[in-house]
Amino acid sequence: MNKKIDTIKEIVKKELSSSSHDLEHTFRVFELACMLAKKEHTVDMEVVEIASLLHDIARVKEDSDSSGNIDHALLGAEMAEKIVRNLDYPESVVQSVKHCIQTHRYRGEMAPETKEAKILFDADKLDAIGAVGVARAYMIAGERGESIYIDIDLNSYMKENLLDGKINGRIKDISKHAPNVELETKFRYIPERLFTDTAKKIAEKRVVFMEDFFSTLKKEIDGSL
Numbered sequence: 001m002n003k004k005i006d007t008i009k010e011i012v013k014k015e016l017s018s019s020s021h022d023l024e025h026t027f028r029v030f031e032l033a034c035m036l037a038k039k040e041h042t043v044d045m046e047v048v049e050i051a052s053l054l055h056d057i058a059r060v061k062e063d064s065d066s067s068g069n070i071d072h073a074l075l076g077a078e079m080a081e082k083i084v085r086n087l088d089y090p091e092s093v094v095q096s097v098k099h100c101i102q103t104h105r106y107r108g109e110m111a112p113e114t115k116e117a118k119i120l121f122d123a124d125k126l127d128a129i130g131a132v133g134v135a136r137a138y139m140i141a142g143e144r145g146e147s148i149y150i151d152i153d154l155n156s157y158m159k160e161n162l163l164d165g166k167i168n169g170r171i172k173d174i175s176k177h178a179p180n181v182e183l184e185t186k187f188r189y190i191p192e193r194l195f196t197d198t199a200k201k202i203a204e205k206r207v208v209f210m211e212d213f214f215s216t217l218k219k220e221i222d223g224s225l
């Protein structure tokens, strides 16, 4: 079994070779998902391992697609289905992995139904918050040329710059966005979206850390600290 997992790791490394942060994220999600799975009962560990390694396999394809039609969760599920089947895993494992990957996206239309899919969803979202979340948010902000902090009025920001005016809606104008705004419109709501008790507890602590970080940042910017 380990030999097959090693083969999957090599496939992932190759597919995400142009994106070191997607690859590093994948391995953190793998560790988090294994940790969460050990706290739950009757979890298929093999499915959790395979799905967490392959969950963002189509990320580079989505990011480099100028048409905006590629959904890495759906394409990734198809790619994973072929990879896992070619490695001679039973069809039940193939289908379980596929469901996990199809449903891992925060803004996705399909919801995780199995324990393994819920664990992958939770592990993936945990990696968006806490100290890692701050670091990742600033890597993305750097790529997009965002400010490090923007003062906003949340209600008018939601109306003006979020699609449908809803929390978690897609951002219309990235120049009006910054990592602290991401806390107000997304990160803060992650704990309530999670499925497992273990992940919820970790997420709550991680959000507190982010709130502290951004309030200290604000004080430093204002010259009061």
Ligand SMILES: [Fe+2]
Pocket: 055, 056, 072, 104, 105
């Ligand atoms: Fe993803």
Ligand SMILES: [Fe+2]
Pocket: 025, 029, 055, 056, 124
């Ligand atoms: Fe991910």
